[in-house]
Amino acid sequence: MLDATLIFYVAAVGLILIGIAGIVLSAHLVRVIFGIVLLEAGANLLLLLATYREGAAAPIFVKGAFPAVMADPVPQALVLTAIVIGVGILALTLSLALRVHRAYGTLDIREIRQRMEQDIADAAGIDMPTSSEAPAPVYAHEDGRS
Amino acid sequence: MNHVVLLVALPLLTAFLLPVINRVSHLAGRWAGPAVLLLTSAIGILLWGDLGNGPVAIELGGFRPPLGITIYVDQLALLLALAVTMGTLLLWPGGGEDRLRQSTLALLLAGAGSGLALSGDLFNIYVFYELVAVVCYGLIASRGTPAAFAATLRYLIISSVGAALALAGIALVYQATGTLNLAQLAQLAPEKLNNIQGLVAFVLLLVGFGVKAELFPVNAWVPEVYATASGQVSALLAGIVSKLALVIIVRLLILVFQQPEAHMVMLVLGILGVVSGELAAWRARDLRRMLAFSSIGQLGVMFIAFSIPGPAGVFAGLAVALHHMIVKPALFLLAAQWGGGTRQLAGAARVSPLGAGLFVLLALSLIGVPPLPGFWAKLLVLVSLSEQAQTLYYLAAGVILAGAALEANYLFRVASRFYYARPGQVPPAAPRGADLATASLLGAGLLASVFLMTPLAAQVEAIALQAADAGQYVATVNPEALP
Numbered sequence: 001m002l003d004a005t006l007i008f009y010v011a012a013v014g015l016i017l018i019g020i021a022g023i024v025l026s027a028h029l030v031r032v033i034f035g036i037v038l039l040e041a042g043a044n045l046l047l048l049l050a051t052y053r054e055g056a057a058a059p060i061f062v063k064g065a066f067p068a069v070m071a072d073p074v075p076q077a078l079v080l081t082a083i084v085i086g087v088g089i090l091a092l093t094l095s096l097a098l099r100v101h102r103a104y105g106t107l108d109i110r111e112i113r114q115r116m117e118q119d120i121a122d123a124a125g126i127d128m129p130t131s132s133e134a135p136a137p138v139y140a141h142e143d144g145r146s
Numbered sequence: 147m148n149h150v151v152l153l154v155a156l157p158l159l160t161a162f163l164l165p166v167i168n169r170v171s172h173l174a175g176r177w178a179g180p181a182v183l184l185l186t187s188a189i190g191i192l193l194w195g196d197l198g199n200g201p202v203a204i205e206l207g208g209f210r211p212p213l214g215i216t217i218y219v220d221q222l223a224l225l226l227a228l229a230v231t232m233g234t235l236l237l238w239p240g241g242g243e244d245r246l247r248q249s250t251l252a253l254l255l256a257g258a259g260s261g262l263a264l265s266g267d268l269f270n271i272y273v274f275y276e277l278v279a280v281v282c283y284g285l286i287a288s289r290g291t292p293a294a295f296a297a298t299l300r301y302l303i304i305s306s307v308g309a310a311l312a313l314a315g316i317a318l319v320y321q322a323t324g325t326l327n328l329a330q331l332a333q334l335a336p337e338k339l340n341n342i343q344g345l346v347a348f349v350l351l352l353v354g355f356g357v358k359a360e361l362f363p364v365n366a367w368v369p370e371v372y373a374t375a376s377g378q379v380s381a382l383l384a385g386i387v388s389k390l391a392l393v394i395i396v397r398l399l400i401l402v403f404q405q406p407e408a409h410m411v412m413l414v415l416g417i418l419g420v421v422s423g424e425l426a427a428w429r430a431r432d433l434r435r436m437l438a439f440s441s442i443g444q445l446g447v448m449f450i451a452f453s454i455p456g457p458a459g460v461f462a463g464l465a466v467a468l469h470h471m472i473v474k475p476a477l478f479l480l481a482a483q484w485g486g487g488t489r490q491l492a493g494a495a496r497v498s499p500l501g502a503g504l505f506v507l508l509a510l511s512l513i514g515v516p517p518l519p520g521f522w523a524k525l526l527v528l529v530s531l532s533e534q535a536q537t538l539y540y541l542a543a544g545v546i547l548a549g550a551a552l553e554a555n556y557l558f559r560v561a562s563r564f565y566y567a568r569p570g571q572v573p574p575a576a577p578r579g580a581d582l583a584t585a586s587l588l589g590a591g592l593l594a595s596v597f598l599m600t601p602l603a604a605q606v607e608a609i610a611l612q613a614a615d616a617g618q619y620v621a622t623v624n625p626e627a628l629p
Binding site for chain 2 (some may be wrong): 007016019020023029032033035039040042043044047049050051057066072074075080081085088092093096097099100103104109113114115119120121123124125126131
């Protein structure tokens with residue numbers, strides 16, 4: 001019984017770690033967004049597991065039936081809320097990504113950042129930091145993608 | 147006292163009705179938002195008098211905690227709810243061509259921010275936090291420039307990661323205790339969360355909610371967003387939204403996570419925030435990003451102050467937070483027109499003597515020059531730090547002093563440019579009238595507080611003592627035992 005729950009705990013923590021790795025390591029915006037989705041799924045699973053009980057009945061009272069073990073409805077309600085919030089924010093993220101792609105013509109987050117820094121510097125009327133003052137800029141075409 | 151719910155409900159309701167109201171009458175659509183915020187501000191101020199008998203807990207719908215949702219009103223919560231309501235009114239962003247959408251977002255910010263301040267339940271806090279986050283994305287992106295969209299997207303990614311981590315932290319808390327009601331958590335925490343699981347949960351919640359409070363490792367969004375958003379939105383985010391997130395963390399620290407390791411984590415992150423923020427601000431070459439980085443440093447000072455255990459730390463942190471809440475919005479309003487490179491600000495004093503004078507006054511207070519309020523706030527932090535017999539706290543005090551020296555250097559560098567213009571150099575544009583008026587109002591408040599320092603300090607200390615009293619929180623909410 002413990003083992004079954006343990007697998008789910010490992011899965012939840014694994015999803016969280018895969019999500020964080022995807023966000024940190026990917027340069028492609030869509031992969032970063034996938035990373036966020038996985039991270040959220042891991043967090044949701046962790047919340048569901050918080051009070052998971054083996055073989056528990058759904059917490060609905062039916063006339064004449066008195067189940068010995070009932071699942072805790074609170075985390076389920078919470079996860080439902082979290083999923084809804086997550087989907088809403090995912091839609092917002094994708095629409096923003098679309099706007100950024102339309103403006104900059106790229107989904108490479110390093111290039112997006114570079115273009116944004118350039119825009120900010122132009123708006124402020126200052127030069128971009130040069131290599132003597134800041135790490136050299138990373139351009140996307142260095143690794144063959146654009 | 148039940149009327150306090152109106153601070154949350156009225157702005158939210160008006161926000162969703164606004165498109166309909168606007169269709170019926172453009173005039174009503176224009177003024178409905180400010181009018182409602184004026185009304186809720188008045189309600190909040192009237193309720194302040196009722197708090198004399200101590201904090202009040204409201205059970206929504208009459209359900210007792212832990213099953214019902216608790217609204218907890220103490221002076222700190224009401225003060226923050228008032229700050230977000232009045233701040234949104236003062237910095238009303240619904241002026242431009244995109245009026246309807248901006249007004250809706252501003253109303254949502256006031257409602258959700260008040261809800262965040264008043265919530266006595268961890269999951270409610272999460273929901274309101276996410277609502278505030280979505281509103282912030284909308285407000286930042288509303289500039290419509292490609293850079294604003296890119297900055298919003300990068301902020302959204304960091305903030306989503308933070309929210310997911312906070313949710314994982316909530317899962318750990320629920321797993322250990324079986325409740326999310328803060329009062330009940332305060333009862334159960336010494337027994338069930340005083341372990342490594344509790345510490346992990348705190349770190350997850352700290353990093354998660356810390357995104358908006360500009361906490362050290364999750365604040366990469368700050369310079370980008372403040373450089374691309376409008377002056378009012380930057381002022382709202384830096385001045386008020388960051389304090390909302392900060393106070394949530396402080397509440398959790400006071401009520402639930404009392405172990406010394408939790409305080410140490412926050413102290414270390416605060417020190418790193420001051421060091422990184424002040425150094426980056428010192429190197430910044432445009433005013434907006436300078437102010438953004440300096441805001442990271444100031445938030446770091448607050449994290450350091452709140453990490454001091456006991457009421458003294460809450461008092462000191464609250465003083466710095468309230469001071470920052472007045473000074474930073476005013477500075478960002480001045481930077482709305484003067485946000486460019488600091489070199490181009492030469493001769494600004496000739497274009498707008500009032501604006502330049504205000505900047506110098508606010509900068510002096512931010513650095514901590516007596517007798518301005520910023521000095522007393524920093525002094526409080528340093529005195530409380532020196533009373534802690536631990537090396538790390540002494541280090542923090544040294545870092546804060548060094549940060550003040552850096553602040554003086556870079557802020558005076560800007561201020562001196564205002565007053566020296568080489569011949570032939572084109573002076574910058576003057577600040578807009580509305581921005582200048584709001585900044586003057588905040589500056590006047592700052593000056594007035596110099597003369598009212600004694601009663602003000604007593605009031606802030608009373609708020610801090612009430613907020614730091616976990617026993618009173620539990621007694622007020624009085625949750626039933628778990629079934």
